[in-house]
Amino acid sequence: MSEIANPDDARELLSELRRSIDNLDAILVHTLAERFKCTQEVGRLKAAFDLPAADPTREAEQVARLRRLAHDAGLDPEFAEKVLAFIIQEVIRHHERIRS
Amino acid sequence: MSEIANPDDARELLSELRRSIDNLDAILVHTLAERFKCTQEVGRLKAAFDLPAADPTREAEQVARLRRLAHDAGLDPEFAEKVLAFIIQEVIRHHERIRS
Known part of the structure; x- marks a missing residue:
């Protein structure tokens, strides 16, 4: 930038950077859409076979893995963990809605 | 699933779905890492030229566009907006740290 x-x-x-941010946001939205398709199927499966909505062991593994990936990609692992926690929270809310 | x-x-x-979720989470982390590279450069630029850290007009456009993209991709627009708000909030915090 010198x-x-x-x-x-x-x-x-600034305009150029914002165009890149818009492209990356489109990737985020479409990836989240696909992720939700998967978690909705997980939710239906858990409800049909009466498995618990939350799974602390699986979540701990996901968090540890994402922190490693974030670190290697130069992203603050704290931030990556906070975003994932936010997404998982929302997913659990969806699962509870399916179940009830 | 019948x-x-x-x-x-x-x-x-369930294992198969979780492998897909892990792949999608890796995309999310790497996309967020790239997005942060862009917003960090935006932050440096704003600090160097004394532009305001927050930009409500730009943010309103981003939200409207993301809601459209989410709707078209079958993702809850409310959820997409909440995730983006969370990310933008974190970005503004980063910008304020660069400036101070």
Whole structure:
């Protein structure tokens, strides 16, 4: 970024970065949509075979793995864990709705 | 899922779904890592040119677009908006740390 010397160049670079962010957000939305398709099927399966909605062992493994992946990708593992916790919380709410 | 009649089949399908969820989570982590690289550069740019950390117009556009994308992909738009809000909040915190 050392070559950016004036506000016009800064605004142009900002637009370019925002286009990348928009592309990445589209990936996030579509990946979340696909993930929800999977967890909805997990939810139906758990409800049909009366398995518990939450699974602490599986969740602990997921968190440990995601923290490793985040660390290797240069992403703050705390942040990755918080986002996953938020998603899992929402998934459990969905599962409880299916069950009830 | 109508063909799943016994607990063994259910467990096998559950493992398969969990492998897909793990793959999708790896996509999420790597996409978030790339998104953070972009927003960190936006943060440096905003700090260097003294632009405000938050940008309500841009954020409103992002939310509207993501809700459309979520709806088209069969994902609950409320959920997509909550996840994005969580990510943006974290990004603003990062920007404020860079500035201070």
